[in-house]
Structures are given as structure tokens and as C-alpha cells.
Amino acid sequence: MNSPIQAQRASQSIMYIFGSGSIAVGVKNTLLGTFLLVYFNQVLGLPAYLAASAMGIALVVDAISDPLVGIWSDRVRSRWGRRHPFIYLAIIPFALSYYSILQYPGSIAEGTITEGELFNRLLFLMIIMRLSMTFYEVPRGALAPELTKDYDQRNQISGINMAFGWIGGAGIASIAYAFFFVETPDFQGAQAFLRPEAFQQLAFWGGLAVFVAGIVSSLGTHKEIPNLHVPEERPLEIKKFLREGIETISNRSWIVLFFSGCIYALLVGLGTNAGMYHNLYFWQWTPSDIQIFPTVAAISVIISAALAGPLAKGREKKNIAVGIFLTTIIVGPLPVVLRLLDPYFEVTLLPANGTDFLWWILLSHYVFETCLGSLGFIFIGSMVMEIVEDVERTTGRREEGLLGTVSSFIHKLIGAGGVFISGIIISSVGFDISSGATIEELTGPIINQFATIHVIFAATLPLISTALVLLYKIDRKDHLGNVEDLGYVEE
Numbered sequence: 001m002n003s004p005i006q007a008q009r010a011s012q013s014i015m016y017i018f019g020s021g022s023i024a025v026g027v028k029n030t031l032l033g034t035f036l037l038v039y040f041n042q043v044l045g046l047p048a049y050l051a052a053s054a055m056g057i058a059l060v061v062d063a064i065s066d067p068l069v070g071i072w073s074d075r076v077r078s079r080w081g082r083r084h085p086f087i088y089l090a091i092i093p094f095a096l097s098y099y100s101i102l103q104y105p106g107s108i109a110e111g112t113i114t115e116g117e118l119f120n121r122l123l124f125l126m127i128i129m130r131l132s133m134t135f136y137e138v139p140r141g142a143l144a145p146e147l148t149k150d151y152d153q154r155n156q157i158s159g160i161n162m163a164f165g166w167i168g169g170a171g172i173a174s175i176a177y178a179f180f181f182v183e184t185p186d187f188q189g190a191q192a193f194l195r196p197e198a199f200q201q202l203a204f205w206g207g208l209a210v211f212v213a214g215i216v217s218s219l220g221t222h223k224e225i226p227n228l229h230v231p232e233e234r235p236l237e238i239k240k241f242l243r244e245g246i247e248t249i250s251n252r253s254w255i256v257l258f259f260s261g262c263i264y265a266l267l268v269g270l271g272t273n274a275g276m277y278h279n280l281y282f283w284q285w286t287p288s289d290i291q292i293f294p295t296v297a298a299i300s301v302i303i304s305a306a307l308a309g310p311l312a313k314g315r316e317k318k319n320i321a322v323g324i325f326l327t328t329i330i331v332g333p334l335p336v337v338l339r340l341l342d343p344y345f346e347v348t349l350l351p352a353n354g355t356d357f358l359w360w361i362l363l364s365h366y367v368f369e370t371c372l373g374s375l376g377f378i379f380i381g382s383m384v385m386e387i388v389e390d391v392e393r394t395t396g397r398r399e400e401g402l403l404g405t406v407s408s409f410i411h412k413l414i415g416a417g418g419v420f421i422s423g424i425i426i427s428s429v430g431f432d433i434s435s436g437a438t439i440e441e442l443t444g445p446i447i448n449q450f451a452t453i454h455v456i457f458a459a460t461l462p463l464i465s466t467a468l469v470l471l472y473k474i475d476r477k478d479h480l481g482n483v484e485d486l487g488y489v490e491e
Helices: 012-020 022-043 048-075 084-101 115-147 151-180 189-194 196-227 238-249 252-282 293-312 317-331 334-345 356-395 405-428 439-469 476-486
Strands: none
Touching: 012 022, 012 115, 012 151, 012 196, 022 048, 022 084, 022 115, 022 151, 022 189, 022 196, 022 252, 022 405, 048 084, 048 115, 048 238, 048 405, 084 115, 084 196, 115 151, 115 196, 115 356, 151 196, 151 293, 151 356, 151 476, 189 252, 238 252, 238 356, 252 334, 252 356, 252 405, 252 439, 293 317, 293 356, 317 356, 317 439, 334 356, 334 439, 356 476, 405 439
């Protein structure tokens, strides 16, 4: 080679327009990962294990639908391209299911709805939401490796995508804490998190955000359709369909990233769900105490996204991801561990609850942890894109949709898998609203048991993720070789 290879690249404007679609994903993640379990468990009275079970069943449906939609979108030939027909079809049911799931159906304590009716309602709406999410997220995620084939620019588009997702999630959370979850005579202090009317307000504005973000991103990238890959016409034969799908996901790098990403997503989802219970009962905060946290998180992610490109310049993505995961093991559970150790050392390792000093310590920790988590997802997402050309070189097929189920399923696990584990833990320690536990018990022994179990998961899961990432085999040199062999270079 006489000159460096320059792979096909996307314009800056298209990357940002594409990334804006993740606002809908972030808004959804905040609902599933932060508010939904608390709403059904603490407000409506559904036992946490039942709420978690409904979400778990819906996730199984999701796990089946993701690869099927991915394979389907890889093979579609239409004047609207491979991906956009699915995205357009999904936007309205996605927004409507978000709105519907937070409507107030009555509570078990009031006797206006039974446990079984509430479970069935949650299960039905979760399945609808997850299917619409599949039709939105899988094809949209497949657009990223189509838009750019450059090793370093994929870090950038992954970072932009991540940043917009956090802007959406943090934005809706900040608005909710500031304007929806306000104290009233009936809901004072931390109990403001449990005000039913606040969830209805969240339903409307969150659903609207999902709709607008989906429309803006899909219409904005529509003009790129003529420049995207057009697959050869192939009949949809079920046996061949499945055989080719299995051949594609048999790629070792895909397998290890899929499972590594899923485990890391469980960690993030567990932390998010545990966070709400920690806020209520462990740190004993009010909504106004943490109002600024989502905004700070979004800013942190934007900074992380901006730094991802320079950080990875000339370095291997795998090595960076491993370093991030190992750091998470130490940093993630540290404040909770220090507080739990207080009674054993008979000293106060952290300032007392309600003090400004503690607030600043936990804010700083939250910023650092958010930066680590976002960088981890950025590099995992970017590494997934390299698998597209690796598979195409071997099989002759571009399978962005199927391979992209890594990213989509990971995002969904944040909301569902974390909820499922949290729900089991919550019920096992007696945290359900129907258990009859007193406030003193909830803010003492029960929350401490919950926190201890959470710490064990927070230390174990990233260790497993790290071990899996070490098995990923595509480096910068391999990718450049694939791009050159396939002809994806700038003229």
C-alpha cells in the first residue's frame, strides 16, 4: 500500500441527525429503568416479583423478535430502502404504548383492580412496547455501519448516538423531577416520588418526545437511502433464512460482544433501578435533591462522547473497553460499600444523610460512573460495527440488521433485565408495599439487605464482561484489510 486506506465516511450533519433518533431510546430507557418498577410496585401495589416477571416475559418475546426483524430488514428491497419502512411503522405504536403504560388503572390497595388484572395489563402493554421498540431500534441501529465504514468515525457516530440517548433520558428525568414529582400536602419529602399524577404527566411528555425524535431522525436520514447498500434479491425461504442467520451470528467476535454487552447492560439496568430505591430509602433524598443529577449525567455523556474519538485515536477499542470495565468494578459500588461498613468500624466513612458534603461526594461519583458507563457502551457499539465487514468478507452478505441486535438488545436489557433482577431482590428482602414493613424498616435493615445484594452484583457482572471482551479478535489492521478487500474506500 502506497497510501493510507480511507474508508467511506458520513457527513457530520447526517451523524447528528441519525443520533437524534436515540432521544426516543433514552426516554424509553428512563421509563423502564427508573420509573416503571417503582410505579407498579410502590404506587399501584403490584408485588415486585410479578412486575419483574411481566417485564421478563416481554423480554423473551423481544429476544425472539430482534433477530427476526434484523434478518428481515437486511433482505428488504423497497424504494424506501431496507430500514426506513420498519422505522416508520414503529413510531406511532412505540409512542402510544409509552403513553398507555403509565395511565392510572386503579390500585390494589384501593380495591379498584386485582393483582391478576394489573399483571395482565402490564404484560400486554410491555409486549406491545417491546415489539414496537424492535421495529424501531433494530433497523435504525443497522443504519450506523451503513452510513460510515471508517474505523475511527464509527467511534464518533457511536458516541453521538449515545449522547443523544442520554440527552433524551436525562432530559425527561430532569423535567419529571423539577415539574412532575413535586411535593404536595399528601406527598411530602421522598414520598413525592410516589405521586400518581406525576406519572401521567410523564406519560404524555415522554410519549411526545418518542414520537418527535423518531420522526425527525427517520425523515432526516431518508435522503441517504439512495447511497445505502441494496441487497441482492433473495426469496424468503425459511430454512435458508435461518441457516444464514445462524452462520452470521456464529462469528466469535459477535458472540463475545453480545454476551459481554448483555451482562454490562444488566449491571447498568440494576444500578438504575436500584438507584430509585437507594434515593428513596438509602440516601433518603427528595426529588429536588436529585433534580440536577440527570442534567449533569447528560453533560457528562456529551463530554465522554466528544472524548471517545481522541481517546481511541491510534489505540485498540478492545483495550480501552477492558480498562473501563475493570475500573467500574472498583468505582461503581464504592459509596454504598462505605456506608454499609459504618456499623462494622463504628465510624462514619461518609458524611451523614442530608448533608451538603455527602451530596457533593455522590454527585461527583455519579459523574465519574456515568462517564465510565457511557464510554463502555460507545466502544462496545463501535466494535459491533467492525463485525459487519468481517462477516461480509466471509459470507458475502451484509447483515447490519441481524448483527445490530447486539446494540438494540443491550439497550433493552438495561430496562428489562435490570428490572427483573431488582424485582426479585426487592421481593426477597421484603420491600413490597404490601409487606407491611414500617418506614424505619424500609430505611434500615431492609434497604441495607437490598444494597448488600446489589453490591455483590455490581462487583461480579463487570468482571464477567471484561473476561468476554478479551476474546474479541478484530483490531484496526483487520478492519482496514476487510474494508480494502470489499472496496469500501473513498474514491
